[in-house]
Ligand code: SPV
């Protein structure tokens with residue numbers, strides 16, 4: 525679809541749809557196509573998963589140009605809107621607005637920016653998560669809004685709870701980022717229960733839609749998120765982790781069995797893989813455009 529249509533679709537899912545929305549992690553064209561075929565309506569271009577697939581750590585090691593190249597493959601391989609994990613924006617307001625501008629050009633539907641300093645570290649690694657100054661980060665958000673307007677959904681991600689600050693700091697930042705023009709707030713937590721998420725949603729009262737990433741509080745059912753009025757849940761890294769287990773298993777089996785007969789029935793068929801990328805369309809196009817002889 526037209527790129528503006530994808531941004532509108534993501535805006536509908538995050539900002540106006542009253543039911544809970546789900547975004548599935550993907551990190552390349554294949555994982556995007558698989559998620560679409562399975563029935564997801566939107567994708568999360570996870571910084572962690574993209575870093576993993578490129579062999580980097582999720583610590584701002586991949587460059588922003590590498591990120592936009594991956595996003596382009598994700599956009600081209602599906603019709604789905606893609607919310608891109610823009611980390612901390614790769615620098616100050618200027619780097620953030622260049623990133624947003626290029627993401628829009630490559631067909632992204634939205635970008636999430638987190639209020640950390642560059643280089644960032646994955647929120648589940650270690651204890652050093654220096655936050656950006658809230659005013660400075662608000663300037664990053666305003667610069668992105670001025671650069672791309674409504675053509676990208678702008679999600680402001682709050683890392684205050686990750687960094688060990690309290691609810692007050694998280695709410696203070698959420699209000700500042702709403703004032704700066706964010707379309708939605710992503711509140712992140714590394715706790716194994718959703719208590720601090722629900723404390724946040726109680727205090728926030730949905731001034732803007734709330735997006736969450738329940739990687740660590742995975743036992744909380746979707747019904748509880750609905751009841752708290754949350755807008756969108758991101759299943760942030762599960763295709764990458766599933767692929768890691770599946771690839772390891774098949775590697776170990778092939779080494780042990782010195783053959784592939786045993787695993788043939790357990791891996792996707794080639795027909796399955798071909799069908800994800802519409803080889804049938806190419807055959808039709810050949811009939812139409814290649815000389816007949
Ligand atoms: C990601 O998927 O890269 C995220 C979510 O930012 S998390 O890893 O939970 O920080």
Ligand code: MG
Nearest residue numbers: 570571572609
């Ligand atoms: Mg990330």
